[in-house]
Amino acid sequence: MLDKIDALYEKFKTDINSVSKQADVLNLKSEVIGKKGSLSEILKSLKDATPEERKAIGPKSNQVKSEIEKLTQKKLQEIELIEINEKLAKNKIDFSLRNSMLERGLVAGGEHPVHQIQREVEDIFTSMGFDVLDGPHIEDDWHNFGALNIPETHPARDMQDTFWFKDMKHLLRTHTSTIQVRGMESRKPPFKFVGPGKVFRCERTDTTHEMCFHQLEGMMVGKDITVGNLIYFMKTLLKEIFKKDMEVRLRPGFFPFVEPGFELDIRWKKPGPGESKHSGWLELLPCGMVHPNVLRAGGIDPDEYNGFAFGLGLDRLVMVRYAIEDIRHLHSGDLRFNKQFAKF
Numbered sequence: 001m002l003d004k005i006d007a008l009y010e011k012f013k014t015d016i017n018s019v020s021k022q023a024d025v026l027n028l029k030s031e032v033i034g035k036k037g038s039l040s041e042i043l044k045s046l047k048d049a050t051p052e053e054r055k056a057i058g059p060k061s062n063q064v065k066s067e068i069e070k071l072t073q074k075k076l077q078e079i080e081l082i083e084i085n086e087k088l089a090k091n092k093i094d095f096s097l098r099n100s101m102l103e104r105g106l107v108a109g110g111e112h113p114v115h116q117i118q119r120e121v122e123d124i125f126t127s128m129g130f131d132v133l134d135g136p137h138i139e140d141d142w143h144n145f146g147a148l149n150i151p152e153t154h155p156a157r158d159m160q161d162t163f164w165f166k167d168m169k170h171l172l173r174t175h176t177s178t179i180q181v182r183g184m185e186s187r188k189p190p191f192k193f194v195g196p197g198k199v200f201r202c203e204r205t206d207t208t209h210e211m212c213f214h215q216l217e218g219m220m221v222g223k224d225i226t227v228g229n230l231i232y233f234m235k236t237l238l239k240e241i242f243k244k245d246m247e248v249r250l251r252p253g254f255f256p257f258v259e260p261g262f263e264l265d266i267r268w269k270k271p272g273p274g275e276s277k278h279s280g281w282l283e284l285l286p287c288g289m290v291h292p293n294v295l296r297a298g299g300i301d302p303d304e305y306n307g308f309a310f311g312l313g314l315d316r317l318v319m320v321r322y323a324i325e326d327i328r329h330l331h332s333g334d335l336r337f338n339k340q341f342a343k344f
């Protein structure tokens with residue numbers, strides 16, 4: 001019996017060299033060590049074997065089985081490699097095209113730094129279980145103001161100079177907090193999401209102000225959410241973005257849609273020697289606990305649920321990270337500026 005097993009193994013070794021398809025290899029293997037394979041057949045007659053033979057046969061057949069497994073794996077890998085090489089040879093990639101483009105002064109495009117950072121922040125939040133929501137640029141009064149506890153007569157409306165449409169009913173959203181409202185409309189608590197996008201304000205531009213910039217809104221609603229939760233998520237975000245633990249402080253801040261409201265500052269030193277206006281505490285993240293009126297407007301019972309919200313300035317984040325002193329560079333469309341951020 002032992003000889004039979006040896007013979008079977010030797011035959012397998014020769015046979016496997018003569019096949020070149022994945023399926024043939026697998027068939028060969030199961031012909032020998034499959035349930036109805038030749039090895040199983042031999043083992044069926046174990047009862048007729050002498051006691052010595054029986055002792056030896058167990059280890060022997062196990063050893064042959066594992067050798068066959070190994071040979072099969074090796075052969076499959078070889079076949080895969082051959083297939084990959086054949087494919088590569090067929091679909092040749094012509095790198096000379098890119099080189100000749102570069103020689104002729106044509107450059108491949110890259111992602112804008114604001115968009116890069118937006119995707120990074122989205123990734124960080126999705127890894128913590130947040131959804132990513134979108135909302136329209138053109139909004140109505142209710143989504144931009146009313147539902148956010150900013151009634152028509154409220155002085156807070158002056159805080160944001162707004163681009164109104166002629167009908168005085170529609171506007172270009174002044175903040176991504178509109179996405180909070182749309183998020184509450186479309187889901188039931190508990191939930192957590194972020195909503196990035198462009199926002200518009202009718203402002204005189206200077207080094208830190210633009211008419212169009214980017215925010216990323218965040219909202220978490222559930223039971224017994226605390227300021228501690230808010231700080232945890234904000235610190236995790238900052239740690240991921242700046243690749244180190246950041247020192248933060250909370251100051252009281254007023255926004256009609258949060259109570260209490262905060263300004264979250266980070267301790268920041270502009271890279272390079274000396275102090276500058278970028279050094280010290282830097283206002284980065286307005287946030288707070290969602291006002292009960294806002295929850296109510298979104299169809300959520302504030303006695304049962306509460307939550308936090310924040311609005312991250314993405315352009316500001318890019319400026320801090322790369323020590324850019326004028327926000328207007330970001331929208332200038334100047335390729336000399338943009339090219340510095342291309343990843344290839």
Ligand code: PHE
Binds near residue numbers: 286287288
């Ligand atoms: N929407 C506010 C703004 O644009 C920022 C903010 C968002 C503040 C969420 C608190 C909570 O100024």
